[in-house]
Amino acid sequence: MANEYRNHNCGELNINNVGQEVRLAGWIQRIRNLGGMTFIDLRDQYGITQITISDESLKEQMSQIYTECVISVDGKVIERSNKNNKIPTGEIEVEAKSITILGKCEPTLPFEINSEKIDISSVREDLRLEYRYLDLRNNKIHNNILLRSQIMKSIRDKMDEMKFAEIQTPILANSSPEGARDFLVPSRLHPGEFYALPQAPQQFKQLLMISGFDKYYQIAPCFRDEDPRADRAPGEFYQVDFEMAFATQEDVLKTIEELITTVFTKHTTWQVDKGPFKRITYKEAMEKYGIDKPDLRNPLIIQDATELFKESEFNAFKGKTIKAIVVPNGALQGRKFFDSMTEFAVEEQGAKGLAWTKIDENNTPQGGIAKFITEDILKGLEEKLGVKENDSIFFIADKLETAQKIAGQVRIELGKRLDLIEKNVYRFCFIVDFPMYEYNEDEQKIDFNHNPFSMPQGGMEALQNSNPLDIVAYQFDLVGNGYEMASGAVRNHDSDLMVKAFEIAGYEEKTVEEKFGALYKAFKYGTPPHAGAALGLDRMIMLIEDTQNIRDVIAFPKNKKARDVMINTPSRVEDYQLKDVHIKIDEK
Numbered sequence: 052m053a054n055e056y057r058n059h060n061c062g063e064l065n066i067n068n069v070g071q072e073v074r075l076a077g078w079i080q081r082i083r084n085l086g087g088m089t090f091i092d093l094r095d096q097y098g099i100t101q102i103t104i105s106d107e108s109l110k111e112q113m114s115q116i117y118t119e120c121v122i123s124v125d126g127k128v129i130e131r132s133n134k135n136n137k138i139p140t141g142e143i144e145v146e147a148k149s150i151t152i153l154g155k156c157e158p159t160l161p162f163e164i165n166s167e168k169i170d171i172s173s174v175r176e177d178l179r180l181e182y183r184y185l186d187l188r189n190n191k192i193h194n195n196i197l198l199r200s201q202i203m204k205s206i207r208d209k210m211d212e213m214k215f216a217e218i219q220t221p222i223l224a225n226s227s228p229e230g231a232r233d234f235l236v237p238s239r240l241h242p243g244e245f246y247a248l249p250q251a252p253q254q255f256k257q258l259l260m261i262s263g264f265d266k267y268y269q270i271a272p273c274f275r276d277e278d279p280r281a282d283r284a285p286g287e288f289y290q291v292d293f294e295m296a297f298a299t300q301e302d303v304l305k306t307i308e309e310l311i312t313t314v315f316t317k318h319t320t321w322q323v324d325k326g327p328f329k330r331i332t333y334k335e336a337m338e339k340y341g342i343d344k345p346d347l348r349n350p351l352i353i354q355d356a357t358e359l360f361k362e363s364e365f366n367a368f369k370g371k372t373i374k375a376i377v378v379p380n381g382a383l384q385g386r387k388f389f390d391s392m393t394e395f396a397v398e399e400q401g402a403k404g405l406a407w408t409k410i411d412e413n414n415t416p417q418g419g420i421a422k423f424i425t426e427d428i429l430k431g432l433e434e435k436l437g438v439k440e441n442d443s444i445f446f447i448a449d450k451l452e453t454a455q456k457i458a459g460q461v462r463i464e465l466g467k468r469l470d471l472i473e474k475n476v477y478r479f480c481f482i483v484d485f486p487m488y489e490y491n492e493d494e495q496k497i498d499f500n501h502n503p504f505s506m507p508q509g510g511m512e513a514l515q516n517s518n519p520l521d522i523v524a525y526q527f528d529l530v531g532n533g534y535e536m537a538s539g540a541v542r543n544h545d546s547d548l549m550v551k552a553f554e555i556a557g558y559e560e561k562t563v564e565e566k567f568g569a570l571y572k573a574f575k576y577g578t579p580p581h582a583g584a585a586l587g588l589d590r591m592i593m594l595i596e597d598t599q600n601i602r603d604v605i606a607f608p609k610n611k612k613a614r615d616v617m618i619n620t621p622s623r624v625e626d627y628q629l630k631d632v633h634i635k636i637d638e639k
Contacts, residue, residue, distance in 0.1 A: 056123050056153065062098020066142045068128045073145060075100055076123040076153065078188065079116065080165055089113055091147075093124065094165070096193070101135075101144040102126065109147055119164065119188075121154030164188050176602075181616045183607055195604045199592050202318055203270060206291055206588075209313050213306065215268040215293060220255035222248060222272065225566070232276035234286070237632035248274035251585060253504060254570055256294040257542055260581040261573045268293035270588060282534060284589050284601050285613035291591075294583030300525050300541050303582045304328075304481055307529055307537055310586070315477055318595050322476040328529070329480040336482050341374070341459020343482050346533030348473035349466035351376055353458045356446065359431040365423040367404060371448035374458035377436050378465060381443025382409035382417070388468075389419065392445065395464055402457045406446040414440050463533070477531055477594070484508070485526040488519040488555065499556050501526040504570075505540035507552065514551045529586070531594060539584025546574035 057076040064073065077095035089110055091102040102124055104110055116122065126145040135141030161182045162174045171179070171189045179186040187193055207217070226233045226247035233247040249255075252271050259267045271292040279285035291310070295302060308326030315323045329347070336343050339352045356375040360368045389407050396405035407419040416424040424432070432438040445465070447458045466472050487507045489500040497519050505524040507513050513522050525541035543549050549571065553563045564571045592604040602608040609615050629636065 060097040061093050061095040061100045064128055064140050064143055069130050071128045073128055074125050079118050079120050099138055100140045102147050103144050104147045117156050117158045119156040123151040123153055125149045165190055177610055177616055180610050183617045195596055196606050199604055202592055205314050205317055209310050210268045215266040217269055218267050219269055220252040224249045234274045234276055237634055239632050242633040250275050252292050260294055260296045261578050265296050279611050279613055282601055285609045289588040290585040291588055292585045296579045296581045298582040303539050303584050324479045330483050331480050332484040333482055337455050341455045344530045344535045347478035347480055351462050354436050359428055363423055368448045372451045372454045374447045374454045376445045376462055377438055378443045380441050382441045396461055400457050400460045409443040410440055412440050479531045481527050483527045484523045487522040487524040496557055502540045504542050506543045511548050519555050534590055537584050537586040541582040544578040544580055546571055
């Protein structure tokens, strides 16, 4: 049956269609009135076709039609005299015989959508999100969402090829300590009790392995009540979640490598690292990059200079761990650059200072702390750190963890300011051997560092006999271009081991049984060794699109304050709705 609105889309007509009678439908992107002739750029998802109007009655009708109105046009395809080789339909135009208004539009838009005069990113974001249905008409944002659909299909195709079964897990689940605040849902049928939206399908994916499924995956919605940031969607996000029975860490890493290389190679023109990706231990990452998600496109590394300054008279270095970053040809920068880097370290990263010096063409230290660089220290810098003529060196002195962290941020900033970041390439690596535990300074207690369901290296013996802060787990992250892209682990599949692991983090067995009762019980009924990971879908698409704002790749995102300003949520509800779920609001 013929479509009453169109028989072609706005991106398919070409010189071979000249002479045909056609019907098109779409949005008016631009109107140009040149007196004797009026031109319309008619747009739909597939492209743009130029419409010409010479009939006087149609021109009169156009006085009531504005940009972004939806119309249907009947007309004849003719060859354009002034061809446009920038679009596929640029050799033809449609001479309009009739126009039908399908959807009126206000004469004034909240903001320009596809104007060459304005960059959509310069429009206030909350205004764009309030009128997101208009914002999504913008070519760039619209294509981001279409690309998201294509990437999701590629992921499903690849996971199917690797023999994973797609299985959905519940959205209404139980509250459990997984590292962030839960979103709670009150129960009407069970007064005083709550569901929690899952921070991840962690328990369910493991239970599927216990259920005898060999390989599971899903593109899973996850919910975490966290503060928003540019590379994290506030409140809700999606991850490519998968789990494998009878699998080792190496099996999971190979699966990630195959999926990532397939998806990125298919959907980008940039160079993509081929597997196997570089493996870097957590300890090495903190030592060389000062961060557990290093951007390997940045050639700078952090080195230890503590021993070199052991006898130094420079008071700021005494008794401190000293981290150094050597910048090749950095001596060519002026004093203003070094002052601005010091300002960055102190004011933005909380450093006590940022020491520096540069080595001139005569191999002599100049500027900054040059007077404290003795001949012996200079020799050590050359031999151990590889310093040479025209290099500059930045030093961070503090306790170990603080020095590493600040040096890591200084390294990133130097890479940006000196334009050292490799262009048009994706560099991936795995960070492995994460600590099982960390010390929570705020609560003065030991906490899980990573995933609490991970298998400690050394098993029960390590948990019983080692310092918890020395225990390393079979935990790993995938990092791409400085972003954490995936996180995974070999899972703990023994109930006794699980109880002991949580006991070290301050949870009694009763609490473990209450919070993770299904796993606790299931582990007693034959559990295979299993392992898995989860890849951040939104962040993956953000990287492929080369955008810094994750909201650009989500159809209807929350704003920076975790609000949907288009549909006005969160919002108050009626008293009877609260009564139904046994909730009373304390206004104070």
